Amino acid sequence: MEEQDEMALLARAIKGDAEAFRMLYEAHHAALFRIAYRLTSAVEIAEDLTQECFIRLMGRTRFDKERGTLRQYLYGILRNLVRQKQQASGREVEWDAETEVDAASTLVLSADSLASAELSEAVQAAISALPPLQREAIVLCEFEELSLGEAAAVLGTDVGTLKSRLHRAREGLRRLLAPYRGHIATQLGRGSN
Amino acid sequence: MSPLNDNELNSLLEQAKRKSPEPPPQLAARTLRAYEAKVARSISWRRYFLRRVSVPWPIGALAALLFVLIGALTDHSFRQPLTVGGGRASDAALTHPTAVLTFKEFQPVSEIKPRVIRSIRDDQ
Numbered sequence: 001m002e003e004q005d006e007m008a009l010l011a012r013a014i015k016g017d018a019e020a021f022r023m024l025y026e027a028h029h030a031a032l033f034r035i036a037y038r039l040t041s042a043v044e045i046a047e048d049l050t051q052e053c054f055i056r057l058m059g060r061t062r063f064d065k066e067r068g069t070l071r072q073y074l075y076g077i078l079r080n081l082v083r084q085k086q087q088a089s090g091r092e093v094e095w096d097a098e099t100e101v102d103a104a105s106t107l108v109l110s111a112d113s114l115a116s117a118e119l120s121e122a123v124q125a126a127i128s129a130l131p132p133l134q135r136e137a138i139v140l141c142e143f144e145e146l147s148l149g150e151a152a153a154v155l156g157t158d159v160g161t162l163k164s165r166l167h168r169a170r171e172g173l174r175r176l177l178a179p180y181r182g183h184i185a186t187q188l189g190r191g192s193n
Numbered sequence: 194m195s196p197l198n199d200n201e202l203n204s205l206l207e208q209a210k211r212k213s214p215e216p217p218p219q220l221a222a223r224t225l226r227a228y229e230a231k232v233a234r235s236i237s238w239r240r241y242f243l244r245r246v247s248v249p250w251p252i253g254a255l256a257a258l259l260f261v262l263i264g265a266l267t268d269h270s271f272r273q274p275l276t277v278g279g280g281r282a283s284d285a286a287l288t289h290p291t292a293v294l295t296f297k298e299f300q301p302v303s304e305i306k307p308r309v310i311r312s313i314r315d316d317q
Contacts, residue, residue: 014232021228025221033216043214050216051224058232123209142206143213174196177205181197 006070014058025054028071031144032078038139039082041128049081056081068153075146075154079136086132119183126176134169141166 006027012020032053036046056077057063063073127135133155140151141162152162197205248256 013228016232018225018229021232022221022225025224029216029220029224033220034213037214043217046214047217047220047223050220051227054224055227055231058228118212119205120209120212123205143210170199170202171196173206174198174202177202178194178196180205181194181201 003065003069007065010057010063010070021054021058024057024070028074029054031071032074035075035078035139035144036082038124038127038143039079039132039135040085041124045085049078049085052081053078069150072150072154075140076156079154083132119180122177122180122183123173126173129176130169130172134165134172137162137165138169138173 006024009020009024013024029050033046033050036049036053037043040046040049053074057074063070127138130138136155137151140146140154141148146154148159148162152159155162
């Protein structure tokens with residue numbers, strides 16, 4: 001959807017045009033839901049946050065197209081909502097910690113538990129074991145395929161810092177998912193057949 | 194156990210990406226209801242208060258005149274001089290406190306009874 005179209009839809013939706021709101025929802029809800037799920041690992045919370053994201057968009061008129069796209073703005077709202085949710089639940093207080101993944105302490109992802117899990121579930125468990133800032137980086141860049149510049153704008157950081165987080169996140173995932181090497185080989189074998 | 198290499202990790206991430214959960218269909222209806230409840234309602238209230246009402250000019254002029262008259266009358270009644278014993282002593286105290294209060298009202302304290310207040314925690 002063109003940026004100008006989105007701006008027009010947003011203006012109409014803020015004035016109470018439900019059809020314009022529905023079109024904005026259709027354009028962005030799937031990605032917002034996926035990101036919310038990847039960041040929280042909970043479908044119900046992801047639903048709530050996706051909904052809240054759109055309601056906040058209607059409540060705020062601070063969106064400035066000079067500072068980024070509507071998509072980036074929505075991702076930014078979602079990121080803040082996820083933070084608030086997790087800090088309120090007391091799960092992750094140290095959001096700004098740039099700590100490394102401690103493969104020995106985080107797991108959940110022991111070889112035994114991984115052996116019975118689906119690969120995608122194991123990947124999600126590994127993502128949720130990452131420190132929050134690294135998790136955001138991997139979700140936006142690897143799963144949603146945002147460019148480094150776009151992701152950095154959403155996360156309110158610079159590209160260099162984002163690259164560093166991404167590198168550390170991938171390092172963490174390599175270690176956390178190492179017990180799954182055999183399953184990868186099996187899956188790849190099935191895929192090639 | 195040695196970490197995965199780049200290809201292995203990319204393969205895993207790609208598979209996980211393909212299996213990303215989809216938002217449930219009822220989320221759209223739920224979000225739309227929330228939108229209508231929060232946004233549309235507030236807008237309808239705003240419209241109610243900010244709507245334009247056209248009034249014929251003679252009625253408007255009459256209403257304006259009435260407002261001016263009421264204002265003048267109210268102002269006049271507030272400026273009525275206070276009469277002694279007219280039953281408005283409290284009004285006099287409120288509007289002219291210096292006329293009622295003198296230093297005679299401030300008598301010295303006859304007996305001081307100090308009370309020490311402390312927290313229960315002080316005993317612990």
